[in-house]
Amino acid sequence: MSRDGQIHAEWDPLEKVIVHKPGIEMFIGLLEPYGSLYARAFSRDGARYEHECLSRKLEKEFNIQVVHLKDAIVKKAQEEPRVKQKLIEKARETLEYDGDKKYIEGARKEFDINCQYYDVMHFFNILLTNPLIRIKKKRGTRNIELEIVQRQPLANLYFMRDQQFVTNKGVVVCRMAKPSRRRETKITKFLLEEVLGLPIFYEMKEPAMVEGGEFFPMGDFALIGVGDRTNREGIDQLLSLPLDYQEIGVVHQPANPFIPSSEPHPMANMHLDTYFNVAGKGLVIGSEALFKVAKLDVYHNEGAGVFVKDPTQLTLYDYMIKKDFHIIDISILEQLSYATNFLCVKDRKILAVEVERVVPEVLTELRYAKRRNPKKYSGLLAQVEKDYNELISSGNFFPHKKEIYQHSITSRLLTLPNLTGGFGAAHCMTCSLTRRHMD
DSSP states (O other), X not given: XXXXXXXXXXXXXXXXXXXOOOOHHHHHHTTSTTTTTOSSOOOHHHHHHHHHHHHHIIXXXXXXXXXEHHHHHHHHHHHOHHHHHHHHHHHHHHOEEESOHXXXXXXXXXXXXXXXXXXXXXXXXXXXXXXXXXXXXXXXXXXXXXXXXXXXXXXXXXXXXXXXXXXXXXXXEOOOSSTTTTTHHHHHHHIIIIISOOOEEXXXXXXXXXXXXXXXXXXXXXXXXXXXXXXXXXXXXXXXXXXXXXXXXXXXXOOOTTSOTTSOOGGGGOSXXXXXXXXXXXXXXXXXXXXXXXXXXXXXXXXXXXXXXXXXXXXXXXXXXXXXOEEEEOOHHXXXXXXXXXXXXXXXXXXXXXXXXXXXXXXXXXXXXXXXXXXXXXXXXXXXXXXXXXHHHHTOOTTSOHHHHHTTOEEEEEOXXXXXXXXXXXXXXXXXXXXXOOO
């Protein structure tokens, strides 16, 4: 049985996802990759092509319903005046003007008058680009100096996993950690409620910070990461909800053992899904080196939204063994190359990144990082170069590993040398909305 907006387990057959093909907002983001939270510069055209391949595989090869965020919102707004009006209102709230009071008042009135001439995409693009308009009038006929400032465009919107996550009771809308991403939930919530007609089970409230890449539904229990992108207040709000999980494991973001503790690098494993993922029932894939240092607190469900902390703290490794999950280990180099950021389509069938194509970019980034900060990155670079030599000699790059075949995992590959430049792969780019529950 399946129901939109409710997911029991990460390995249940996937039926519906939400994606967003990057547009003008990525062009603006690539003008300053670091400030846009990207890992590196990359080709926007290449990224858009790779995203089309992702969507096509989901739709054509796996027969999964793919909801394209922009297309769904635009189509609904064109068909229903009520939805269009709400979109216009959101665009009006987003668009800002700078100048004297008289100019601002006139500009707002003119926007309202001109709305009848604009197409729906005009308003959607305002939400994406978040513009500020400044006008300075000078002497002469229509002698105007116009400045349009793009204030933190939604350059990461294509990572559709993070704005929300889906529990066994419904959709939880996140409050994202980085200010540059916080506005994304305004669009995704609009899609869920106004376009798809899905109720929101809960929306995180300030000062909570939670992102969807931290959450995994695991049948009778769930896992959620806490660290750079998810804070204690977010965990507390989650643990106050009337969820049906017998227990929830809170996984503390581990420090990379090859980076000095005095100089942490949280982006290297910013979400739980960057070093952990589920390939099937009783089967997870990830870096044991990180599993064994990631502390985990267990909260038992006492009913009515009350979860009580177990006094015994475990590691993520110990907890998964205790739950009778088999762990397929990957190297640190593979972890940094998005091996765990695959999408589980159904039990033991995954849509994975072709790690070998991403590895050269990761090695280049780390060599550059070592030149800038040898104290911080020398140990990590030495380890990943060792991993690289071993993987080259064995031809054992993920997902082409004997353990994958031994556990009857079928993998379909995505080549993502550009999209991974934004710091994510297939799991990050898809909001799993519906999975058919298999008892």
